[in-house]
Amino acid sequence: MSGALEDIRVIEMGTLLAGPFCGQQLADHGAEVIKIEPPGKGDPMRAWGQERADGKSLWWPVVGRGKKSITVNLRSAAGQDLVRRLVTGADVLLENFRPGTLEKWGLGPDELHALNPRLVITRVSGYGQTGPYSSQPGFGAIGEALGGLRYTTGDPDKMPSRTGISIGDTLTAMFATIGTLNALHARERTGAGQLVDAALYESVLAVMESLLTEYHVAGFIRERTGPMIPNIAPANAYPTRDGKAHLISGNQDTVWRRLAEAMGRPDLADDPRYATHLARGDHQAELDEMISAWTATLDADELHRLLNEHAVPNGQMYRAPEMLADSHFAARNAVAWVDSHDFGEIPMQNVVPKLSGTPGSIDWSGPRLGEHNEEVLGGMLGLSDADLDQLRADGIIG
Template identity: 60%
Template sequence: MGQVAKRQGPLTDLRVIEMGQLLAGPFCGQLLADFGAEVIKLEQPGSGDPMREWGREKPHGKSLWWPVVARNKKSVTLNLREKQAQQIVRDLVAKSDILIENFRPGTMERWGLGYDVLSQINPKLVMVRVTGFGQSGPYSSQAGYGSIGEAMGGLRYVVGDPSTAPSRMGISIGDSLAATYAALGALMAVHARERTGRGQVVDSAIYEAVLAMMESLVTEYDQTGYVRERTGPILPNVAPSNVYPASDGQMILIAANQDTVFKRLAEAMGRPELATDPRYATHSARGAVQQELDDLISDWTRTVESGLLLDLMEKHGVPAGRIYRAPEMMEDPHFKARQNIIKVAHPIFGKLAMQNVAPRLSDTPGGVVHPGPELGEHTVEVLGGILGLGEDRLADLKAAGII
C-alpha cells in the first residue's frame, strides 16, 4: 500500500487522471495537486515517466526533478497499449473529474480513449489535452516539443543578446506555460460545469501559450511594421532599467524608468539636476538616449559597493535587487519569512529542498504533502480502493504485464 497523506487546498474534491509524461502534461498535474486535487499518475510498468531519469545532478542515481514535478501525486503502473489497461482507464474516468494527456493528437483515439468515448462514460469529464500545436490545424499531427513551441510562438527570437543567435531561457518555459494555461483551462471548465452539468475539452498548445505571453509584439508589427529584436538585458526605450556593476564586481539590477523614480535615482546619485535635464526628464527622452544614460549610471555604480548601493536604492525608493541563484534564494530573509523554499521529507534524500506552492490562498492554501512517488507505489491503493479490484485480479493483471 502506498503512502497516505492528507491533501490540502481548494481542490480536494477533484480527482485527476494524469496520462502525460515529461513536463507539459505533468506540470499541469503538479499545479492541480499542489492545491489538493487527487492526481493519479498512470505510468508504463517497469520504466515510468522519463522525468524519473531527467536532471543534471542525480545523487543516489535518482532524479532531483522528479520529486518536484510529481509531488503530491499517486503513481499507478498501467500499460496503456493493452486493451485491459484501456478499460481500467475508462473505469477510472467514470469516477474522476479531469483527465490530462499530452500525447500526439490521435493517440488517445487509437486507444479507444477519445473524448467522444470518455464523455459518454462520464459527461462531466474535463479532458485536458496539451500538445505542441493543438488538436487541429495542419501542424497538429507533428511532434512538438517545448523548444519548438518557444521558437514558433516568438519567444526564442527575442531572448538573448543581439550579437548572438537566439537563446533559450535556461528552463523549459514553453512546456510550463502550456501546462499553466492547461490548469487554468481545466479549472474554468470545472467552473462552467457547475452551470451546464457537462465537461469539455481543454486544448492547450505550447506555441499558443508562448504566443499569449508576447505582449504587443504582433500588434506592433501589424500597425507599424516594427519587428522586435533581441536586446539583451534591456527593453528598448525603457530607461533606465538594466544591470549595473558595483565596485565589488557584483551586478545590481536597477529599474528607475518611471519619471518620479528616476528623479529619486538622480538624488541618490548626488546628481538631482539630471531629473530636470531635457535629455533625461521624460520617459521618451530617456528612451532616446538609453545607452548614454546607462553609461552614465554605470560610471557611478562602479564607485559604490553592492550592499551600500542597495541601501541607497531602498532609502530613495528606487526598485533594485541582486540577481539570484539558488544559493542566494536559500539564504534570503524574505524567502525565509514567506517560506518560499520548503524542506520535504524524502525516503532517500532525507530532507529535500524545493520551491513552495504558488499562489497563496488566505483560507484554503495548497501545500506539499509528499515528493514524487516511487513507480507504482499507489497501484494497489487506487485500483483496489477506487475500482474495487481484488488481490487475485491484481495479481493476474501484474502477471500479464498490464500493471
C-alpha cells in the same frame, strides 16, 4: 480545507513537463492527482535533470510531488479498460500525448464523455488538437521558436538564445491549469465537461505582449536586445564594485527622479535628455553608461540599501544559495522542505499563489513508481489481490 481543489480527482496521463507541471499545480492546491506511468520505466522525468551518483533524479521529487503513481500499460486493451473505469469517478483527465493517440486507444473525448459527461479533458500538445501542424511532434523549445520567444531572446549579434529553464513547457502548463479551472467552474453552471486544448506555441505567443500589433500597425519587428528592452530606460543590470550585477528599474518618471537623488545628481531629473520616459528612451545608451559608472563605485549590499532608501525598484541576481539564505524567502515560506524517499529532506519552491483560506500544501515529494497501485486499483476500483496479481502477470501493471 487545506486546498481549494480537495474535491477534485485528476487522472494524469502523459510524460515529461508540460502536462505533469499542470498536474503538479493542481496537486499543490489539493486535487487528488493519480498519475498513470508505463510499467517498469515510468515518466522520463524520473531520470532527467541533475542526479546523484546513484542515478536518482533531483527533478522528479518536484514535478511528481503530491501525486499518486500507478503503473498501467496504456497500449493494452486491459490497461485501456482500467482507464475507462478510473474516468467514471474522475473530474479531470490530463494528457500530453501527440494528438490522435487517445483516439487510437479508444479513449477519445467522445468515448470518455459517454462514460462521464462531467469530465474535463485537458489536452497539452505542441500545435494543438486541430490545424495542419497538429500531428507533428512538438517540444517546448519548438513552441518557444514558433511563438516568437526564441527570436527575441539573446544578444543582437548572436544566434537566438534561450532561457535557462523549460519556459515553453511551464507556460503551457500554466495556461492548461487556468483552462482546467475555467472548465471546472463552467461545469458548475452547465453540468457538462469540455475539452481544454493547450498548445505550446500558442501559450508562448500569449505572453508576447504587443508583438503582432506592432508589426501590423507600425511595421516594427522586435529584435534581440540583450539584457534590456529598447526605449525602456533605465532598466538594466549594472556592475557593482564587488563584481556583482545589480538590476535597477527606474524607467517611470517619478522613480527616475528618486534614482537621480540616490545617485547624488538630482539635477538629472529635470535634464531635458532624461526628464521624460521618451527622452530617456532616446538616450538609453548614455544613461546606462552613466548609471554603470555610479554603481561600480558601490558594493552590491550598499547599493541595495541606498536604492531601497529612495524607493527605487532594484534587486540582486539570485541563485539557489542566495534564495535559501534570504530572510524574506524564509518569512513567506517561499521554500518548502519536503521529505523524499531518496534524498531525505530537500528544499523546493512552495505552493503559489498564496490563498488565505485554502493555501494548499505539498503532501509528499515525487512517489516511487507504482507506489499507489494497490490503493488506487484495489481500493478505488475494487480489484482483488488475485486481480492485481493477474494484471502483473499479464504485464498490464508493474
